Amino acid sequence: MSPNSPATDQIETLFGIGFVVFAIVALAVNVALIYFLRRRRAASGAQPLEPQDGGRPQLRIGAALGAFAVAVFVFGLVFTEKAREAPATGAAGLQQKDADSLTIKGTGQQWLWRYEYPNGAFSYYKLVVPVDTAIDLELDSTDVIHTWNVPSLAGKADAVPGKAHTVSFRADEEGSYTGRAATLSGAAYAAMGTEVEVVSPEEYESYLKQLDADIQAAQDTVVDQIESGETP
Amino acid sequence: MSAERPEIVIDGFPQRRPRWMELATSGDHKDIGRILITGALGFLFIALIELLLMRLQLAIPENTFLSPVNFNRMLSLYGTTAIFLFALPLAFGLFYYLAPLQIGARGTALPRLGQIGLWLWVASATVLYAGFLFTPSEAGINPLAPLSELTFLPNNGVDAWAAAAGLATLGFVLLAIDLTTTLRRMRGPGMAWRRLPVFAWATAICSWLMLVIGPVLLAAIAMLLIDRNFDGIFFADGGGGAPLLWQHLSWIFFTGTYMLILIAAFGAICEIVPALVGRPLEGRTTVIGSLVAIAAIGTLAWIQNMLTAPIGIAWMYFAMTMALALIVPFGLIFYNLIATIAGGAVRMRAPLLFAAGAVSAISVGLAAEISHSLVGLAWKLKNTTDATGATHFALIGGAVFGGFAALYYWFPKMTGRTMGEPLARISFWTMILGTALAFVPLLFSGTYEGQVIDAYKFFGDEGVSGYNLIASIGAFVLAIGIVLTLVNAILSRNGGARAGHDPWGGDSLEWFAHSPPEPHNFDVLPDVRSDRPLHDIRAAIAHRTARAPERPARESQPVA
Numbered sequence: 014m015s016p017n018s019p020a021t022d023q024i025e026t027l028f029g030i031g032f033v034v035f036a037i038v039a040l041a042v043n044v045a046l047i048y049f050l051r052r053r054r055a056a057s058g059a060q061p062l063e064p065q066d067g068g069r070p071q072l073r074i075g076a077a078l079g080a081f082a083v084a085v086f087v088f089g090l091v092f093t094e095k096a097r098e099a100p101a102t103g104a105a106g107l108q109q110k111d112a113d114s115l116t117i118k119g120t121g122q123q124w125l126w127r128y129e130y131p132n133g134a135f136s137y138y139k140l141v142v143p144v145d146t147a148i149d150l151e152l153d154s155t156d157v158i159h160t161w162n163v164p165s166l167a168g169k170a171d172a173v174p175g176k177a178h179t180v181s182f183r184a185d186e187e188g189s190y191t192g193r194a195a196t197l198s199g200a201a202y203a204a205m206g207t208e209v210e211v212v213s214p215e216e217y218e219s220y221l222k223q224l225d226a227d228i229q230a231a232q233d234t235v236v237d238q239i240e241s242g243e244t245p
Numbered sequence: 246m247s248a249e250r251p252e253i254v255i256d257g258f259p260q261r262r263p264r265w266m267e268l269a270t271s272g273d274h275k276d277i278g279r280i281l282i283t284g285a286l287g288f289l290f291i292a293l294i295e296l297l298l299m300r301l302q303l304a305i306p307e308n309t310f311l312s313p314v315n316f317n318r319m320l321s322l323y324g325t326t327a328i329f330l331f332a333l334p335l336a337f338g339l340f341y342y343l344a345p346l347q348i349g350a351r352g353t354a355l356p357r358l359g360q361i362g363l364w365l366w367v368a369s370a371t372v373l374y375a376g377f378l379f380t381p382s383e384a385g386i387n388p389l390a391p392l393s394e395l396t397f398l399p400n401n402g403v404d405a406w407a408a409a410a411g412l413a414t415l416g417f418v419l420l421a422i423d424l425t426t427t428l429r430r431m432r433g434p435g436m437a438w439r440r441l442p443v444f445a446w447a448t449a450i451c452s453w454l455m456l457v458i459g460p461v462l463l464a465a466i467a468m469l470l471i472d473r474n475f476d477g478i479f480f481a482d483g484g485g486g487a488p489l490l491w492q493h494l495s496w497i498f499f500t501g502t503y504m505l506i507l508i509a510a511f512g513a514i515c516e517i518v519p520a521l522v523g524r525p526l527e528g529r530t531t532v533i534g535s536l537v538a539i540a541a542i543g544t545l546a547w548i549q550n551m552l553t554a555p556i557g558i559a560w561m562y563f564a565m566t567m568a569l570a571l572i573v574p575f576g577l578i579f580y581n582l583i584a585t586i587a588g589g590a591v592r593m594r595a596p597l598l599f600a601a602g603a604v605s606a607i608s609v610g611l612a613a614e615i616s617h618s619l620v621g622l623a624w625k626l627k628n629t630t631d632a633t634g635a636t637h638f639a640l641i642g643g644a645v646f647g648g649f650a651a652l653y654y655w656f657p658k659m660t661g662r663t664m665g666e667p668l669a670r671i672s673f674w675t676m677i678l679g680t681a682l683a684f685v686p687l688l689f690s691g692t693y694e695g696q697v698i699d700a701y702k703f704f705g706d707e708g709v710s711g712y713n714l715i716a717s718i719g720a721f722v723l724a725i726g727i728v729l730t731l732v733n734a735i736l737s738r739n740g741g742a743r744a745g746h747d748p749w750g751g752d753s754l755e756w757f758a759h760s761p762p763e764p765h766n767f768d769v770l771p772d773v774r775s776d777r778p779l780h781d782i783r784a785a786i787a788h789r790t791a792r793a794p795e796r797p798a799r800e801s802q803p804v805a
Binding site (some may be wrong): 016021022024025027028031032034035038039042043047049050052061062063070071073074075076079081082085086088089090092093095096097123152154157158162164167168169170171173174175176177178181192193194195196197198199201202203204208211 | 257313314317320384385389391392396397398454456470482486488489522523524528531553554558562565566569570571576577579580581582583586587588589590591593595601604605608609611612613615617618620621622623624625626627629663692694697698699701702703725
C-alpha cells in the first residue's frame with residue numbers, strides 16, 4: 014500500500030518502525046524461551062537452581078519495560094500528531110477563493126458511498142478530487158456504521174449515523190485509488206467499495222460541470238417522462 | 246430367636262439416582278467444573294467447524310461456497326461460540342474445579358449459585374444454537390448498533406444472540422460470586438492470601454473482573470433487547486439514540502474478556518512451568534501483581550477498539566496510554582517465566598510443551614496487538630485481517646494452547662489417568678504449524694494489502710489470494726492438531742496410564758487430594774506454612790526418612 018498523501022506518509026513511517034520494534038520484541042521472547050528450554054534439557058541431570066529472592070531484579074526489569082513503553086508512547090504520539098495535521102493546499106492544487114480546503118460530503122449507505130460536491134452535484138461510488146488540494150471529507154451514514162477506507166490516501170474513519178466525522182487528506186499525485194469498506198454492514202458488505210480519482214484542478218472543474226449537466230439532463234428526462242405519462 | 250429383641254429391618258439399599266441425574270443436580274464444585282470443561286471442549290470442536298466453513302469460503306477469490314448471509318451467520322456463531330461457549334467456560338470450569346482444591350476448601354461457599362451458573366450457561370448454548378431453527382444472528386462477533394437494530398436485521402437472530410450472550414454472562418457472574426466468596430471465606434488452615442497459588446490468584450482476579458465487566462454487557466444487552474422488542478431508542482439513530490454507546494459498553498466487556506482469558510492462561514502456566522522445571526516461580530509476588538495490573542489497565546484500554554470512530558483524540562490517547570502501560574506487567578510475566586525455566590531442570594512433558602506454546606503464541610499476538618494501540622497506526626491496521634491474526638494468536642495462545650496445557654496438567658487429577666504423551670506431541674506440533682500457517686499470512690495480508698475483516702469474499706486483483714489460500718490450509722492443519730488432543734482426552738479418560746495423587750511433583754494443595762478427589766476433597770488438611778505446602782510435606786518426609794534407621798529396608802530383603 015504505497016502512501017500518497019502527507020498523512021499516510023507518517024502512518025507508513027509509524028508502521029515501518031513499529032513493525033520492526035515489535036517483531037524484535039516477539040522474536041526476543043521466543044528465542045529466549047526456546048533457548049532456555051533446550052539448554053537445561055540438554056544438560057542432563059541438571060539440578061534446579063535455588064530461587065533468587067529479592068525485588069531488585071524485578072524492579073530493574075520493570076523500570077526497563079516502563080522506559081520502553083514510554084519511548085513507544087512518545088514515538089506513537091509524535092507520528093500520530095504529524096498524521097493528524099490538517100494538510101494545506103499546494104501550489105498545483107485547486108485554489109479556492111474563501112477557504113483553503115475543499116469540503117465534500119461522503120454518505121455511507123448499505124452498500125454504496127454517495128459523494129456530494131460543493132456545487133450540489135453528487136456521484137455514487139466514485140469520488141473525483143483535484144490533486145494537491147486539501148480535502149475535508151465530511152462523513153455521515155444513512156443507516157448502519159460504515160468505515161471509509163482508502164488506505165493510500167488516509168486512515169480509516171467510521172461514518173456513524175448522526176455523528177459528524179471529518180477525514181482530511183491531500184492527494185499528492187494524480188491517479189485512481191480504491192478501497193473497501195471496513196466494518197461489517199450487512200449482507201453485501203464485502204462488495205461495498207469506493208474509488209477516489211485524483212485529477213488536475215481543470216479536469217476537476219470540467220468533471221463537476223459535466224456531472225451537473227448530466228444530473229440536470231437525467232432529471233429533465235424523468236420530468237418529461239412523467240409529464241408525457243410514460244412513467245407514473 | 247426371642248421376640249423381645251428389637252430388630253433393625255432394611256428393605257433393600259437406598260435407591261441411587263441414575264448417574265446423569267446425580268451429575269446434573271450436583272452441587273459439588275468438581276462435578277460443575279467438569280461439566281463446564283467438557284462442554285467447553287465440545288464447543289471448541291463446533292467453533293472449529295464454523296471456522297473451517299469460513300476458511301473454505303475464503304480459500305479462493307470470489308468464492309460462492311457460502312452465501313453472504315450464511316457467511317455472516319457462521320461469523321457470528323463462530324465468535325460467540327469461541328468466547329462464550331469455549332474460552333470463558335473453560336476458564337471458569339478450571340477455576341471452579343481447582344480453586345477450592347488449591348485453597349484447601351471442602352466445597353464452595355454457595356454451591357447452588359454455581360449450579361445456577363452452570364445451567365444458565367447450558368441454557369445460553371441451547372438458545373444460541375436453537376437459532377438454527379429460525380435464523381442465527383448475522384450481525385458479526387460484536388453486533389454493532391445500529392446494524393443490530395430491528396430496522397436492519399428484522400429476523401430474531403440478534404435476539405437469540407443477545408439472549409445467549411446475556412444468559413452466559415449472567416451464569417459467569419454467578420460463578421464469579423461463588424468463587425470470590427469461596428476464596429474469601431473458605432481457605433484452609435494457614436492458607437493466607439500471600440500463600441495462595443498463582444492459579445488461585447488468577448481465579449480471584451478473573452472473578453472480580455467478571456463481576457465488573459459482566460454487568461456492563463448485561464446492561465448493554467438489556468438496552469438492545471428493549472430497542473428491538475419494545476420500540477426503544479437507546480442505540481437507534483434519531484430521537485436521541487447513541488450508536489457509539491453500544492460500542493463503549495460492549496468493548497468494555499470484550500476487552501475485559503480478552504484480558505480474563507490471558508490472566509487465566511498465565512495463572513495455569515505459572516503452575517505448570519514451576520512444577521515441570523522443578524523450582525518455584527521467580528518473582529511470585531511480581532507475577533501476581535502483574536496479573537492484577539493486567540485486569541485493571543487492560544480493561545481500561547477498551548477504546549483501543551474504537552480508534553476509527555468519531556470520538557475525541559484525547560480518548561484515543563487515553564486508550565494508547567493504557568495499552569502501552571500493559572507492556573510492563575506482560576513483560577514482567579514473560580521475564581519471570583523465562584527466568585524460572587532458565588534456572589530449572591526441564592522435564593519436557595506435554596503440559597510444559599503446551600505452556601511454552603502458549604507463551605510463544607501470546608507473545609506474538611500481544612506484539613501485533615499492541616502496535617494497534619498506536620493511534621495513527623490503528624487507522625491503517627484496524628479492521629484488517631491483521632487484527633484477526635493478532636487476536637487469534639493471543640486468544641488461541643491463551644485459550645487453546647493455555648487451556649490444553651491446563652488440561653494435560655490437571656487431567657490426572659480430574660480422572661486419575663494421564664493423557665497419552667506421543668499423541669500430545671503430534672497434536673502440539675501440528676497445532677504450532679497450523680497456527681503459524683493460518684494466522685501469519687493474515688497478519689501480512691492485513692498490513693501490506695489492507696484486506697478487510699469479516700468480509701465474505703475478496704477479489705482476485707487485490708493481491709491477497711495467496712495469503713488466504715495458505716491461511717485456509719493452515720486452519721485445517723490447526724483443526725487436525727486440536728482434534729488430536731480432544732481425541733487424546735477421550736481415549737485417556739478410561740484408557741490412560743493410572744496416575745498417582747501427585748504425578749508432576751506440584752507444590753499446591755490439589756496434589757494432596759486423591760485423583761480424582763473424594764466428594765469432600767480432603768480427609769485431612771495439612772497446616773499450610775508457606776506458598777508451597779506440598780514441597781514442605783515432601784521435605785518433612787525426606788527429613789524424617791533421612792534420620793530414621795535403615796532397619797525397615799534391610800528386613801524386607803527377600804531371603805535367598
